[in-house]
Amino acid sequence: MSSSPTWWLIDGYNLLFRWAGYPDGPQQLTTARHDLLRAIERWADVVGDRVTVVFDSRREVPEPAFMDYGVEIVFASADLGADAWIEHAVGACRNRDRCKVVSSDLRLRQNVEAAGASSMGCGDFFQALRSAGVSHRPPPSPRPTLGDLFPDLGDRGPTNNDHADEKS
Numbered sequence: 001m002s003s004s005p006t007w008w009l010i011d012g013y014n015l016l017f018r019w020a021g022y023p024d025g026p027q028q029l030t031t032a033r034h035d036l037l038r039a040i041e042r043w044a045d046v047v048g049d050r051v052t053v054v055f056d057s058r059r060e061v062p063e064p065a066f067m068d069y070g071v072e073i074v075f076a077s078a079d080l081g082a083d084a085w086i087e088h089a090v091g092a093c094r095n096r097d098r099c100k101v102v103s104s105d106l107r108l109r110q111n112v113e114a115a116g117a118s119s120m121g122c123g124d125f126f127q128a129l130r131s132a133g134v135s136h137r138p139p140p141s142p143r144p145t146l147g148d149l150f151p152d153l154g155d156r157g158p159t160n161n162d163h164a165d166e167k168s
Contacts (some may be wrong), residue, residue, distance in 0.1 A: 005048060005049040005050055005098070006047075006049045006050070006098050006099070006100050007049070007050045007051075007052070007093065007095075007098055007099050007100070008044075008049055008050065008051045008052065008100050008101075008102060009052050009054065009086045009089055009090065009099060009100070009101045009102070009112075009117075010040065010051065010052065010053045010054065010101075010102040010103075010125075011054060011082055011083065011086060011101070011102060011103035011105060011108060012033075012036075012053045012054050012055035012056075012082060013055055013056055013082065014082075014103045014104055014105055014122065015036065015053075015102060015103070015122050015125065016032060016033060016036050018104060018122040018123075018126075019032065019035075019036050019122075019126075020032035020035070020036070033055075037053065037069045037071070037073070038069070039129060039134050039135065040053060040069075040071055040129075041069050041070040041071050042132075042134045043128070043129050043132050043134045044070060044071050045070065046132040046133070046134070047132065050072070051071040051072065052071070052072040052073075052074055052089070053071055053072070053073050053074070054074045054075075054076055054082040054085050054086055055073070055074070055075050055076065055082060056075075056076055056078070056081050056082045057075035057076060057077065057078065058078050083103075083105060083107075083108045086101055086103075086108065086112065087108070087111050087112060087115070090112045090115050090116075090117045091115055093117075096115060096116035096117050097116060097117070097118075099112070099116075099117035099118070100117065100118050100119065100120065101117055101118070101119040101120075102119070102120055102121075102122065102125045103119065103121070103122070104121045104122045104123075109121075
């Protein structure tokens with residue numbers, strides 16, 4: 001291991017939308033974000049580096065639930081945005097060669113590389129998760145069954161005999 005750890009700066013929503021697609025509604029977004037952050041936390045424990053996940057936000061103060069992760073979570077203000085926050089952090093870092101940005105945003109990657117950092121796309125980061133033994137996909141949502149759609153049928157389902165008494 002090198003004498004100085006790498007500082008991973010992760011473009012949160014860029015990675016999230018490649019992780020889980022585009023969640024349907026706020027609850028699924030919250031669940032997907034939680035699953036992603038837990039996976040990053042497990043990966044960070046394995047690699048032992050500093051990790052900061054940066055999300056775009058309308059508010060700069062994170063919800064208390066986001067304080068419970070083993071990685072730094074930043075909610076960039078709406079006027080700055082996650083990309084600009086990451087670019088600024090790289091620019092302010094004394095050891096830019098130790099900064100690694102994770103995003104599939106080509107412009108962001110070009111800008112941080114021009115400043116002296118390195119970058120990797122989301123697909124390569126998912127491979128890094130797998131290499132560390134961390135699943136790169138959230139657990140699948142349970143698929144609805146007929147019982148979910150027709151709860152009154154219970155386990156028996158419709159049969160040809162359901163209306164036998166009506167014919168007599």
